[in-house]
Amino acid sequence: MYRLNQFILSTLFLLLFVLQIDSNLYAQQLSGKFTIVIHGGAGYFPKDSKDELKQQYISSLTEALNIGKNILVNGGTSLDAVEKVINYLENNILFNAGRGAVFTLDGKHELDASIMQGKDLSSGAVAGVMIIKNPISLARLVMEKTDHVLLAGKGADDLGIKFGVDVVSNTYFHDSTNYIKWLKSNLPKQQGETVGCVALDQYGNITAGTSTGGRQNKMPGRVGDSPLINAGTYANNNTCGVSATGWGELFIKNTVAFNISALMEYKGYTLKQACDEIIYNRLPEGSGGIIALDKDGNYEMPFNTISMMRAVANSKGEFKIEIWK
Numbered sequence: 316m317y318r319l320n321q322f323i324l325s326t327l328f329l330l331l332f333v334l335q336i337d338s339n340l341y342a343q344q345l346s347g348k349f350t351i352v353i354h355g356g357a358g359y360f361p362k363d364s365k366d367e368l369k370q371q372y373i374s375s376l377t378e379a380l381n382i383g384k385n386i387l388v389n390g391g392t393s394l395d396a397v398e399k400v401i402n403y404l405e406n407n408i409l410f411n412a413g414r415g416a417v418f419t420l421d422g423k424h425e426l427d428a429s430i431m432q433g434k435d436l437s438s439g440a441v442a443g444v445m446i447i448k449n450p451i452s453l454a455r456l457v458m459e460k461t462d463h464v465l466l467a468g469k470g471a472d473d474l475g476i477k478f479g480v481d482v483v484s485n486t487y488f489h490d491s492t493n494y495i496k497w498l499k500s501n502l503p504k505q506q507g508e509t510v511g512c513v514a515l516d517q518y519g520n521i522t523a524g525t526s527t528g529g530r531q532n533k534m535p536g537r538v539g540d541s542p543l544i545n546a547g548t549y550a551n552n553n554t555c556g557v558s559a560t561g562w563g564e565l566f567i568k569n570t571v572a573f574n575i576s577a578l579m580e581y582k583g584y585t586l587k588q589a590c591d592e593i594i595y596n597r598l599p600e601g602s603g604g605i606i607a608l609d610k611d612g613n614y615e616m617p618f619n620t621i622s623m624m625r626a627v628a629n630s631k632g633e634f635k636i637e638i639w640k
């Protein structure tokens with residue numbers, strides 16, 4: 316009997332000890348600090364747009380921000396936050412990503428997306444997909460389940476089928492508003508409403524992601540900056556995470572997202588100095604903008620167009636949505 320009691324007691328002590336270690340580890344891992352920034356595209360959204368339309372964008376961005384914030388508050392990862400926020404925006408017809416993707420010159424839809432983790436520079440991207448409902452989720456699978464970074468066209472669509480992601484017909488992306496816009500527009504023009512998200516989670520990890528239908532009336536096969544790591548998306552836990560929106564060709568030529576990180580790493584710039592240098596000094600006026608955050612949770616959302624739909628939430632209690640300067 317005595318031995319049995321001894322055994323029960325020591326097992327209990329051992330259990331308590333293990334639980335204690337476990338909760339200490341848990342407490343150490345969660346910093347209590349997080350930041351999330353979202354964009355819904357840089358462009359020319361007129362200030363005098365109908366109140367109802369403005370309200371639709373604001374409530375969609377609020378919903379997206381709440382999705383990401385809830386994941387981060389509850390100790391979820393920045394990777395999940397970025398994917399889920401972008402999934403919501405991809406399923407929302409208002410944005411030029413997923414469901415609301417713009418038209419190519421031949422009246423079809425080709426979608427691009429990329430995602431990158433700052434903890435190990437792991438990255439995944441898809442370009443020119445035509446039947447993938449949520450390109451950002453396929454980009455994540457490219458990152459997690461293949462040895463590649465970027466898959467394009469049919470190969471990417473086929474991989475989506477193989478991985479069992481939601482597949483739709485290309486006409487799923489034809490919504491009537493965009494269809495009318497496309498019919499009326501002959502020339503390629505600056506098109507906003509691309510979506511992006513960058514998050515810093517309570518483990519200190521940064522993830523950045525971007526998803527788009529590209530530019531209205533683009534040539535079939537045209538690939539912009541959004542699926543290109545270094546141009547449209549970049550993340551490095553030692554510096555920052557960035558998601559870009561704007562005239563993709565210029566963002567590719569200026570290696571926008573990576574250059575912001577490089578200015579911080581090589582030149583000791585602050586996040587604000589690095590973002591301002593690229594957006595206001597290197598890129599021409601009217602070309603676009605970025606959302607970015609650094610490892611300490613500071614954030615920047617500069618743009619040189621008329622509007623950039625954007626949103627931020629953090630553990631300091633900030634929660635705001637903005638469209639114009």
Ligand code: ASP
Pocket residue numbers: 356357506507508509527528529530538539540541559560561562563564
């Ligand atoms: N950067 C995107 C592209 O060029 C478009 C945008 O952000 O509006 O494909």
